Amino acid sequence: MKNFTTLRILDRFRWIFEKLGIEYEIMRKIVQLKLTMDQRRVPTVFANQTSKKTKERNVFLQSLWVYIFIGLFLSIFMGGEEYLFQMTIFFSIAMFMVMMSMISDFSSVLLDTRDNHILHTKPIHPRTISAAKIIHVTIYLFFITFSLTFIPLLVTIFNQGVLFFLVLVLELIFMNFIIILLTACFYLLVLTFFDGERLKDMIAYIQIALSIILTIGYQFVGRSFRLSNMDIVFTPEWWQFLLPPIWFGSLFEVIFQGERHLFLLIYAVMAIVMPILFIMIYVRLMPTFERSIQKLSSNNGIPRKQRNRFSNWLARRICTDREERIFYAFTLKMMKNEREFKLKVYPSLGLALIFPFIFLIPQINDGSLQEIGSGNKFLFVYFSMMMVSSILLMLGTSEKYKAAWIYTTTPIKSVASIYRGALKAALARLVLPVMCFNMLVFIVIFGMRIIPDMVVIFLHTILFTVICSTIYNREIPFSQSAETSKQSTNFGQSLLVLSIAGVFATYHYLLLKVDYAIYLNMVLMVVVNKFAWKKVFQKF
Amino acid sequence: MSKDITRKEVLSLRDLRISFGTKHVLQGIDLTVYEGQIIGYIGPNGAGKSTTVKIMLGLVQGYTGEVTIFGQNIAQDENNSYKGRIGYVPEVAEIYDSLSASEYLTFVGELYGLSYEKAEEKANRLATLFGLQDVYHTRIASYSKGMKQKVLLIASLLHNPDLLFLDEPLSGLDANSVMIVKEIMAQLAAEGKTIFYSSHIMEVVEKISNRIILINGGQIVADGTFEELQKDSKEGTLEQIFNQLTGFHEHQQMAKEFVSIVQEV
Numbered sequence: 001m002k003n004f005t006t007l008r009i010l011d012r013f014r015w016i017f018e019k020l021g022i023e024y025e026i027m028r029k030i031v032q033l034k035l036t037m038d039q040r041r042v043p044t045v046f047a048n049q050t051s052k053k054t055k056e057r058n059v060f061l062q063s064l065w066v067y068i069f070i071g072l073f074l075s076i077f078m079g080g081e082e083y084l085f086q087m088t089i090f091f092s093i094a095m096f097m098v099m100m101s102m103i104s105d106f107s108s109v110l111l112d113t114r115d116n117h118i119l120h121t122k123p124i125h126p127r128t129i130s131a132a133k134i135i136h137v138t139i140y141l142f143f144i145t146f147s148l149t150f151i152p153l154l155v156t157i158f159n160q161g162v163l164f165f166l167v168l169v170l171e172l173i174f175m176n177f178i179i180i181l182l183t184a185c186f187y188l189l190v191l192t193f194f195d196g197e198r199l200k201d202m203i204a205y206i207q208i209a210l211s212i213i214l215t216i217g218y219q220f221v222g223r224s225f226r227l228s229n230m231d232i233v234f235t236p237e238w239w240q241f242l243l244p245p246i247w248f249g250s251l252f253e254v255i256f257q258g259e260r261h262l263f264l265l266i267y268a269v270m271a272i273v274m275p276i277l278f279i280m281i282y283v284r285l286m287p288t289f290e291r292s293i294q295k296l297s298s299n300n301g302i303p304r305k306q307r308n309r310f311s312n313w314l315a316r317r318i319c320t321d322r323e324e325r326i327f328y329a330f331t332l333k334m335m336k337n338e339r340e341f342k343l344k345v346y347p348s349l350g351l352a353l354i355f356p357f358i359f360l361i362p363q364i365n366d367g368s369l370q371e372i373g374s375g376n377k378f379l380f381v382y383f384s385m386m387m388v389s390s391i392l393l394m395l396g397t398s399e400k401y402k403a404a405w406i407y408t409t410t411p412i413k414s415v416a417s418i419y420r421g422a423l424k425a426a427l428a429r430l431v432l433p434v435m436c437f438n439m440l441v442f443i444v445i446f447g448m449r450i451i452p453d454m455v456v457i458f459l460h461t462i463l464f465t466v467i468c469s470t471i472y473n474r475e476i477p478f479s480q481s482a483e484t485s486k487q488s489t490n491f492g493q494s495l496l497v498l499s500i501a502g503v504f505a506t507y508h509y510l511l512l513k514v515d516y517a518i519y520l521n522m523v524l525m526v527v528v529n530k531f532a533w534k535k536v537f538q539k540f
Numbered sequence: 541m542s543k544d545i546t547r548k549e550v551l552s553l554r555d556l557r558i559s560f561g562t563k564h565v566l567q568g569i570d571l572t573v574y575e576g577q578i579i580g581y582i583g584p585n586g587a588g589k590s591t592t593v594k595i596m597l598g599l600v601q602g603y604t605g606e607v608t609i610f611g612q613n614i615a616q617d618e619n620n621s622y623k624g625r626i627g628y629v630p631e632v633a634e635i636y637d638s639l640s641a642s643e644y645l646t647f648v649g650e651l652y653g654l655s656y657e658k659a660e661e662k663a664n665r666l667a668t669l670f671g672l673q674d675v676y677h678t679r680i681a682s683y684s685k686g687m688k689q690k691v692l693l694i695a696s697l698l699h700n701p702d703l704l705f706l707d708e709p710l711s712g713l714d715a716n717s718v719m720i721v722k723e724i725m726a727q728l729a730a731e732g733k734t735i736f737y738s739s740h741i742m743e744v745v746e747k748i749s750n751r752i753i754l755i756n757g758g759q760i761v762a763d764g765t766f767e768e769l770q771k772d773s774k775e776g777t778l779e780q781i782f783n784q785l786t787g788f789h790e791h792q793q794m795a796k797e798f799v800s801i802v803q804e805v
Contacts, residue, residue, distance in 0.1 A: 326647065333647075400637055406648060409626070410652055
């Protein structure tokens with residue numbers, strides 16, 4: 001096992017852990033083991049790759065530069081003197097980003113039931129195990145936060161001075177305290193009410209809800225400020241007590257602008273006191289948390305059989321080929337049951353549901369609803385398309401990806417039908433329902449006149465999905481571990497997919513300029529779609 | 541073995557070799573298997589048992605030599621249609637365990653060409669016989685090891701295969717289920733099915749196999765009925781034959797050493 005630099009840095013703080021009554025050596029061993037496992041994620045399914053040596057590297061660390069890239073944009077909030085406004089926005093975005101990755105990527109770390117069997121059967125104090133878990137999560141939180149704020153931090157040193165920089169660093173650490181506690185509290189709450197398989201499902205839904213709440217909360221932060229006469233005016237309200245980014249923003253305003261408004265003073269104090277309080281609560285909660293996790297492996301659900309007549313009928317309609325239909329049905333069941341899949345995909349479905357409206361709502365504030373209803377803003381529906389990318393990526397992966405041996409040992413005639421069936425299932429169950437819902441709401445806002453446009457968007461979405469599936473490395477459904485899949489797709493591919501969605505939207509915008517072009521395009525798209533579904537998969 | 545001449549050949553391996561990197565896992569396996577045989581395929585860990593089976597199933601590529609199953613070279617069967625007559629129970633219970641037994645089994649049945657209704661009906665009846673009726677619609681993730689093993693066994697048999705590859709099929713099963721499965725194997729063989737059985741439990745292999753193949757270091761070192769092996773090696777049990785042919789005698793010595801190391805604290 002490698003002696004990680006992170007661990008060597010940790011060694012310097014050994015005394016803190018020992019003072020807290022933690023067996024430091026053992027905790028270090030556990031963390032070292034976890035980090036090693038993170039590095040050594042099993043490569044691909046089929047055994048013919050066994051001869052290949054895979055280099056040990058941490059996929060996670062490689063993905064960090066995406067955060068650095070986002071940080072570049074965040075650094076625009078580092079100039080200027082409107083500290084309250086700038087820092088609140090900055091912390092909102094940072095908190096949102098970090099919390100999202102915490103929910104989607106680290107629930108497996110927090111909720112690892114293997115720890116129970118492996119670690120809790122050994123003569124180790126539970127406190128040490130909890131500490132190891134906290135450290136493991138913290139290391140990753142540190143990396144995410146640091147990459148995200150790397151550029152902004154650099155900017156502050158030059159722009160705002162060293163003191164500002166130091167306060168920012170401190171507050172970022174505090175922000176992570178809050179994130180850890182909030183995440184843990186959510187899990188704990190759910191863990192106390194449910195058990196077994198149902199509980200794991202519940203957690204998936206909670207995570208989805210959480211990501212949606214975060215998105216909406218973000219809107220509220222924006223609401224706190226009103227742009228009037230080029231000045232940004234802040235109106236203190238009671239509910240701002242619930243928004244940590246405002247605490248942080250106030251702290252900066254109080255220190256560096258000498259603001260003495262009572263509310264802001266209280267917020268500033270909260271920015272320091274609350275995180276410390278939070279982390280102390282978290283440490284207290286940890287044993288309860290561990291006990292509740294034990295329930296994850298127990299199960300006493302009531303078995304029942306379900307078979308949906310409608311989905312049968314639909315399967316027969318949209319899948320002509322027998323094998324295709326089998327994989328259509330299989331994919332539907334897997335998407336419904338695979339927790340990992342739901343955890344990763346549902347939040348992006350939630351975002352896809354909200355996103356078009358996030359862009360639409362500020363517009364409504366400015367102009368009247370009627371004014372909007374006559375414009376072209378319905379093209380915002382295209383924002384929903386971004387969910388396709390994460391669905392396609394996750395479709396190739398499974399927790400139990402090794403079970404894909406079944407594809408090889410059974411007499412499957414054409415691999416193309418596997419892809420087609422799976423893709424159709426994803427479209428029918430996830431993509432199109434979300435799109436259709438948004439379209440319906442848009443039709444209500446914009447009126448019946450946009451129905452032809454919505455039909456075109458519907459057809460575009462189907463074509464877009466097929467195109468995307470050719471861009472990503474194609475994997476047989478549920479045959480890869482999530483880690484390897486991440487490894488094989490790069491940021492460039494995702495960017496390409498996003499820009500293709502942009503191309504579709506632009507194309508649609510241009511169509512609006514020409515009379516009847518929409519209707520012609522409708523016919524064209526039906527033909528192109530037919531062709532694409534037939535041809536694209538034949539190469540495999 | 542004069543009666544083999546009238547029997548139909550089910551599979552044959554000709555000079556089968558494979559290596560992973562510099563490691564030669566199989567070094568020329570020659571083998572012909574006939575209808576109705578129960579073959580106990582045994583050998584020490586890492587001898588190449590699972591690899592042989594995986595090659596025959598197309599799970600491992602990159603071998604040299606010829607693999608003929610049901611009279612066809614599998615390298616030339618592009619449709620994989622030969623797999624439709626094979627059932628496979630893998631050594632490790634890798635299974636899509638977020639599905640229920642019902643969902644998984646019907647899916648596998650359909651992959652093997654059964655209609656949904658047929659697969660569902662057969663799977664349900666077989667699962668009930670195995671005592672899985674209460675958990676039939678529950679996620680496999682919550683099953684015990686033995687229950688998972690039963691699901692795998694049913695999955696391998698749904699399509700009435702002519703050739704079965706069973707890799708430690710009894711692992712995790714309770715004593716009663718073991719008796720059932722052993723009897724199932726005997727009756728299937730009597731119906732003319734061929735069973736390729738790998739296991740480390742010598743007592744079971746000794747009792748159920750009518751032909752035993754022992755491989756060591758990627759080569760066949762013994763091939764024949766239990767009685768024939770007994771005669772050749774002059775040993776009483778298959779376990780002893782196994783030890784003798786794999787050149788292992790020091791088990792007492794090693795155990796002694798092992799215990800003495802355990803006692804040092």
